[in-house]
């Protein structure tokens with residue numbers, strides 16, 4: 001299972017966020033200059049109180065309207081300059097940061113494509129979806145806003161405090177004393193908030209998983225009238241997420257209250273004290289005005305720190321969730337190709353396999369499997385349901401890695417081949433045909449090697465797969481199918497998947513019950529065509545029906561995790577009781593399943 005435990009308490013938010021550096025590096029110039037512009041803008045705001053002080057102590061005291069006007073103009077100009085600079089900052093960062101998000105998303109997608117099937121078996125798809133969407137936009141928001149403004153506001157607060165102390169250090173101290181408890185509160189808040197933020201983001205992933213499953217499984221849900229229970233399950237998850245979001249909101253409200261009230265009180269105290277001093281003549285009115293307006297100007301930088309920290313926490317959580325996936329090892333590219341070449345054909349030697357996530361102590365699915373399919377031969381693989389046929393076929397193209405033993409293609413160990421070479425050699429089709437949202441032609445030609453294949457190859461493959469129905473589709477082979485296209489029947493989809501498997505004339509063909517949805521006659525036609533066209537292809541075909549099995553050259557019986565018998569259909573019928581039993585059931589019902 002993916003890590004769903006809360007983050008370790010002592011994780012450093014800064015260290016986590018620093019992992020973003022490789023992505024930010026390319027845009028560092030823009031982001032850096034934007035930060036400088038923002039600091040300048042923010043400090044311009046702090047000059048305004050000084051001008052006010054000059055106005056009050058100078059022209060106002062001297063009753064000089066011209067001077068007051070001049071001062072007002074300077075204040076106006078400063079305000080405009082501040083606004084323009086903040087606009088410039090936004091313009092500077094918007095485009096590069098969208099680029100950063102796009103780069104991270106592309107990396108994640110590329111990585112997901114390369115992660116082994118075992119990873120995808122383990123991770124719920126919603127958790128991956130939410131990482132590619134919610135988490136990445138949280139990260140972009142962090143880069144656009146808190147990353148710059150924590151720095152900018154920090155600098156502004158320090159400069160402002162310096163100004164306050166320089167103007168009147170006793171009043172300055174009255175304002176600054178509450179900063180200490182504020183820092184403590186912020187720290188407490190941060191560690192609490194990171195826990196809830198993580199929980200919320202994981203729960204978003206869970207909700208996404210349920211939504212995705214319900215959309216994909218809508219037929220089953222409707223067919224069994226399970227809307228209510230499905231809805232209840234969804235509601236429970238949504239409630240849980242709502243609870244977490246409320247906890248987040250409570251924390252935010254708490255910190256917000258503290259961060260706004262404390263400075264407010266301090267400013268009030270300073271106002272009273274300052275007014276008394278002005279009355280006593282110990283302080284000029286201009287200084288008090290400047291002092292108070294500086295304090296007011298600092299209110300926003302201080303108050304914003306609460307939610308900037310919250311956003312940073314969420315971003316740190318997102319970064320962790322992002323790198324949890326990115327840190328998973330990809331499939332290795334494969335070996336050097338240097339291996340002793342023995343005989344051709346497909347050979348399994350003492351192959352054993354257990355699923356990585358199988359419970360401790362469970363027997364392996366396969367153990368000591370020895371099988372040899374001669375070059376050009378078609379071998380049927382027969383076994384009771386759950387005996388491991390699908391598992392065995394998935395080992396040949398290395399969708400899973402063998403736990404022991406080895407698999408040889410034309411004498412070369414599959415682990416010694418590059419993935420690309422392996423994909424060129426072996427084509428696969430499964431019982432559950434997957435079509436992508438693309439045209440029929442694109443779906444089928446996906447199976448052609450890197451060189452691609454032409455129109456002629458396409459139609460030949462469709463012919464072999466008895467997929468002549470394509471001609472009658474609204475736009476022929478250009479018709480869009482898949483989730484966003486035309487809906488095809490199960491048998492039609494199976495035949496397209498089969499066409500995809502044979503279009504590249506592979507040397508090895510691995511078919512996991514790819515004809516289960518066809519009627520016996522169509523199936524026989526497909527098999528006859530396969531034998532004709534793929535005379536040089538070595539094939540391993542999982543089969544359930546005698547009609548399929550009889551067309552194979554030989555049959556292997558998989559039982560109790562090993563190959564129990566190999567021979568022709570007739571031989572096995574005589575020699576193996578299990579085989580005879582499997583086949584007899586098939587003959588009376590038309591299918592063993």
Ligand SMILES: Nc1ncnc2c1ncn2[C@@H]1O[C@H](COP(=O)(O)OP(=O)(O)OP(=O)(O)O)[C@@H](O)[C@H]1O
Pocket residue numbers: 121355357358365383384385386387388389390391392
């Ligand atoms: N991803 C997986 N993780 C853990 N165990 C699995 C996984 N896939 C299959 N299994 C287990 O491995 C065993 C063999 O399954 P497999 O799908 O290979 O059977 P099969 O012979 O293809 O059955 P069928 O004829 O029904 O298609 C089963 O006991 C199944 O529970």
Ligand SMILES: [Mg+2]
Pocket residue numbers: 389390391512
């Ligand atoms: Mg199977």
